[in-house]
Amino acid sequence: MAVLLGCIADDFTGGTDLAGMLVKAGMRTVQLIGVPDGPVPEDVDAVVIALKSRTNPAEEAVAESLAALRWLQQAGCRQFYFKYCSTFDSTPRGNIGPVAQALMAALDTSFTIACPAFPANGRTIYKGNLFVGDTLLSESGMRNHPLTPMTDSNLVRVLQQQTTQQVGLVDYAHVGQGATAIAARFAVLREQGCGMAIVDALTNADLEAIGEACAGMPLVTGGSGIALGLPQNFRRQGLLAGGAAASALPATGGLRAVISGSCSVATQKQVAWMRKSHPSFHIDPLRLARGEDVVPAVLDWAGSHLHKHPVLVYATAAPETVRQVQAELGVEQAGSMVEEALASIARGLVELGVGQMIVAGGETSGAVVKALGVQGLRIGPEIDPGVPWTATLSDAGTAPLALALKSGNFGTEDFFTKAWSALP
Structure with missing residues (x-):
């Protein structure tokens, strides 16, 4: 059909x-x-x-x-x-x-x-x-x-x-x-x-x-x-049957991580909530601008925590901080540097064994799925209104990756910590 x-x-x-x-x-x-x-x-x-x-x-x-x-x-x-x-x-x-x-x-x-x-x-x-x-x-x-x-x-x-x-x-x-x-x-x-x-x-x-x-x-x-x-x-019109199994996803496993690039008010609250109870690493755009390669440092840090807890890597910041960085680096350069760094970190986290990942922010999500070579996603159960879990469409014999791609403004304050319970 x-x-x-x-x-x-x-x-x-x-x-x-x-x-x-x-x-x-x-x-x-x-x-x-x-x-x-x-x-x-x-x-x-x-x-x-x-x-x-x-x-x-x-x-x-x-x-x-x-x-x-x-x-x-x-x-x-x-x-x-x-x-x-x-x-x-x-x-x-x-x-x-x-x-x-x-x-x-x-x-x-x-x-x-x-x-x-x-x-x-x-x-x-x-x-x-x-x-x-x-x-x-x-x-x-x-x-x-x-x-x-x-x-x-x-x-x-x-x-x-x-x-x-x-x-x-x-x-x-x-x-x-x-x-x-x-x-x-x-x-x-x-x-x-x-x-x-x-x-x-x-x-x-x-x-x-x-x-x-x-x-x-x-x-x-x-x-x-x-x-x-x-x-x-x-x-x-008789073209669509019942949808009881529409949200079914293949089983996924692996370690868990959150990557946040959004600076929305909702995501700022979600980052603050997760930081209270989980290991977190902040990406500073000014360090990136100075030419520091922060990606290896993040991955070394993540490797020592992933097997115990989900980890959070974030560039999320308050509006006044964002404006300061943009004034110094320019809007486009500041955004692209952060996106590229977070995308590289996402790829490294998957290589470390992460199989279930939350990404916050539309631009960040786009950079991450591109870096991971994702061609498509099957859509699964909802975590919060507007944010479902998904599983990557993968070749036969290749394990799918679970991804939750969250718009910056969406989700409750505890979104990052509760999302795992919605996975099949």
Whole structure:
């Protein structure tokens, strides 16, 4: 059977977030790292192609996304999904608007939606404004994001800056009435010449209704939340069976480690929590800038602790520290040096026998899976909303590696220490 849903994610943790939601809804899902060369994996209902395009120049992001779309079209997908962060991470230039518009043109469709809401993690949209918990996005920790600072909460205004399409709004007066009213509002916006629409959402029930209203829509864009409602559309058509075993993973073993590159508020709390009870090693970007090779020192240290406890290697820091480092080294150089160091450390940890690894941060996760040569992931059980365990797709006779790729803003304070209990 052909793949039902083809997804393009703009970073790696976003890909696993979306894939985890699809698995929860009963779709057997794999995440592929970049556009693959080979055929569609067998026995899957959904494929998520994870790119590292969130902060690339818009032209590169568009080209990579279109290449992913072509592969998914060849796989026979019936519907397509462009996934970005639930905090709408972008700049005035993009990349959400340019990528969405290019995908619309390639699919010859004149209308799509944009809905990053994820109530389970406190991301809701009301009157077009994105909230993080009870706080407007522009007043949340995202205003200090080192690469995509979000200083405007009005998503209609943010998206309109990024696209030549007219952007409309499906506000809660329509969403609260359910799928039929939402679909009717879609039709009105089309008639008014809107090509994209921000959609309000406050609860999971809203997301399910929005998903139902998107049945048959060639392209849906949003965070992972709307994935709650899309699988049921295929089930109603008799294309998707029950999903009791959708989250099954092969057994994994080995030692345990956490690598954290995110500087989000949530990850700072998680790092502080784990440091109370587990060995930890801090990566200082300024030492890297001085040319110090810290990787061997980290691996020597890890080798003496891994057999007793899971270890934590982190570059996580408070916003003021990040700004200081960026001022001295430059934003791009500071980020790339840390990512490269953490990726090398991850590869060394696997060589030391680590078989179960948590990685925090989208950019860090992308660097780590690339360094490990991961081609794809089978998606398993959820640890916290938006963060599942995964197992690497491996060759016959090769043991899979368990990976949890966590978006910086996701997870409870004790995420790093409780995650192991969710492994099969």
